[in-house]
Amino acid sequence: MLEAAQPRHVVVIGASLAGIRTVQGLRSLGFDGRLTLIGAESELPYDRPPLSKQLLAGEWSPDAVDGIRLGTRTELDAQDVALRLGVAAVGLDTDSRQVHLADGTAMSYDVLVVATGAAARPSPWRPVSGVFQLRTLADARALTGRLALGEPVVIVGGGFIGTEVAAAAIGRGCPVTVVDPLPEPMARLVGPEIAGSLVELHRRHGVQTRFGTGVVAIKGRAGALTVELDSGERLIASTAVVGIGSVPATDWLEGSGIELDNGVITDGFLRAVGVQDVYAIGDVARWPHMGRGTEVRAEHWTNAGDQARHVASAIAKGVEEVYQPSDYVWSDQYDWKVNAVGWRDPAGRSIVVGDLEADGRAAVIHADAQGITCGAVTVNWVRALNQARRQLPSGPSAESVADTVRQLL
Ligand SMILES: Cc1cc2nc3c(=O)[nH]c(=O)nc-3n(C[C@H](O)[C@H](O)[C@H](O)COP(=O)(O)OP(=O)(O)OC[C@H]3O[C@@H](n4cnc5c(N)ncnc54)[C@H](O)[C@@H]3O)c2cc1C
Incomplete structure (x- = not known):
């Protein structure tokens, strides 16, 4: 543990989840210095998970988005946070100790928090029009308009974003095909034990899949696209959605002396390596994960909030502690609630509890190479998730966790 005095001016770059939770956390912990939050988007900070869920599904109007705001201008004013939006x-x-901004001004800091997150990996296919991606509220507004047409959609990428968009598009009456070069892309989301059931769920709802084949080209324009696959097949679509991962927003840090490699490299305290008084948190940060023994750039909601609170506490109290992640992730797919905690060790094994097809719920408990529980995935079974989550820190065997989860059946 290291102790330091409170800095005078904390500048946070990136006004989304990690950024706003940092300034809110600082004030709630009694930080009374100057606080500035700077964001490239002109929008007030908002939450991204509902973009691919309630917004695309049409449950919430993209114009009435108060429900997804993470803070209002009045609240931030009351907390004496200087908010600068629409300036990168x-x-x-x-x-x-200066940050240079797109409007030609510079901002001095005593402590800088980098919370610039990530952007959708750009589509390598650029027809005249008709290709959409999903990262921002503006993206969600544009895509919601396309899905409302009920016309055929090809989704490139069977990850979290692609599969959630598929579920939403089906709900809007669009014929949907998901393409992914991996033979079993959904195994990355839920593991191979239940990936087949997730694929079946999508097929039952009418989603077509082309797995194990990549996209060669997307030609045409919105309303009349041809998606050419390396299998030789051509899919006709009105809209294409490309969800092929994300890239950390670190361009602006090139040449700053901060170590960059698929994100901002930090130490275990979330301090950027190579410079003084700079932290990096959320989707942009790559930090040493003590449990996994490797560096991780987590792109999950819980991690962004947890890291923000961690850094706020370090700055406000002047006490540095090693960040301990909760490693919690969720995804909604139709009426399925997928939850995961911890991780899967490729050298370990996994135990399935419950029968997804018969009972509509199941849990998969992951063991590391020594048989110790390192993670769990549950479908429609939050009690099992909580049970596993509670036991994880004490390092029980996967068998014993599976037994306690089985008792919930
Ligand atoms: C559609 C969607 C659905 C999701 N669903 C889930 C889910 O169900 N469960 C889950 O766990 N996670 C989900 N996530 C992930 C989760 O939203 C992210 O982990 C979280 O938003 C990360 O927060 P962040 O603040 O680190 O980064 P971001 O949310 O990416 O925010 C970074 C902000 O920094 C700004 N910025 C970038 N560069 C600059 C610059 N140079 N100057 C100033 N500002 C800059 C950006 O404009 C952006 O506003 C989802 C993400 C998306 C896109």
Whole structure:
């Protein structure tokens, strides 16, 4: 544990989940110095998970988005947070402790928090029009308009975003095909034990899949697209959605002295490596995960909030502690609630409890190479998830966790 005095001016770059939770956390912990939150988007900070769920599904109007705001201007004013929206950071000089902004101004800091998250990995296919991606509220608004047409949609990428968009598009009456070069893309989301059931769920709802084949080209324009696959097949679509991962927003940090490699590299305290008084948190940060013994860039909601609170506490109290992640993730797919905690060790094994087809719920408990529980995935079974989650820190065997979960059946 290291102790330091409170800094005078904390500048947070990135006004989304990690950024706003940092300033809120600082004030709630009694930080009374100057606080500035700077964001490239003109929108007030908002939550992204509902973009691929309630918004695309048409349950919430994309114009009435108060429900997804993470804070209002009035609240931030009351907390004496200087909010600057619609202006991106374009450079960082760590010697003079200044952030350079797109409007030509510079902002001095005592402590800088980098919370610039990630952007959708750009589509390599650029027809005249008709290709959509989903990262921002503006993306969700544009895509919601396309799905409302009820016309055929091809989704490239069977990850969390692609599968959630598929479920929403089906709900809007669009014929949907999901393409992914991996033979079993959904195994990345829920593991091979239940991936087949998830694929079946999508098929039951009418989703077509083309797995194990990649996209060669997307040609045409919105309303009349041809998606060419490397199998030789051509899919006709009105809209294509490309969900092929994300890239951390670190361009503006090039040449700053901060170590960058698929994100901002941090130490275990979430301090950027290579410079003084700079933290990195949320989707942009790559930090040493003590449990996994490797560096991780988590792209999950819970991690962004947890890291923000962690860094806020370090700054406000002047006490540095090693970040301990909760490793919790969720996804909604139709009426399925998928929850995961911890991780899967490729050298370990997994135990399935329950029968998804028969009971509509199941849990998969992951063991590491020594047989110790390192994670769990549950479908429609939050009690099982909580049971596993409670036991994880004490390091029980996967068999004993599976036994306690079985008792819930
Ligand atoms: C559609 C969608 C659905 C999701 N669903 C789930 C889910 O169900 N469960 C789950 O666990 N996670 C989900 N996530 C992931 C979760 O939303 C992210 O982990 C979380 O938003 C990360 O927060 P962040 O603040 O680190 O980054 P971001 O939310 O990416 O925010 C970064 C902000 O920084 C801004 N910025 C970037 N560069 C600059 C710059 N140079 N200067 C100033 N500002 C800049 C960006 O404009 C952005 O507003 C979802 C994500 C998306 C996109």
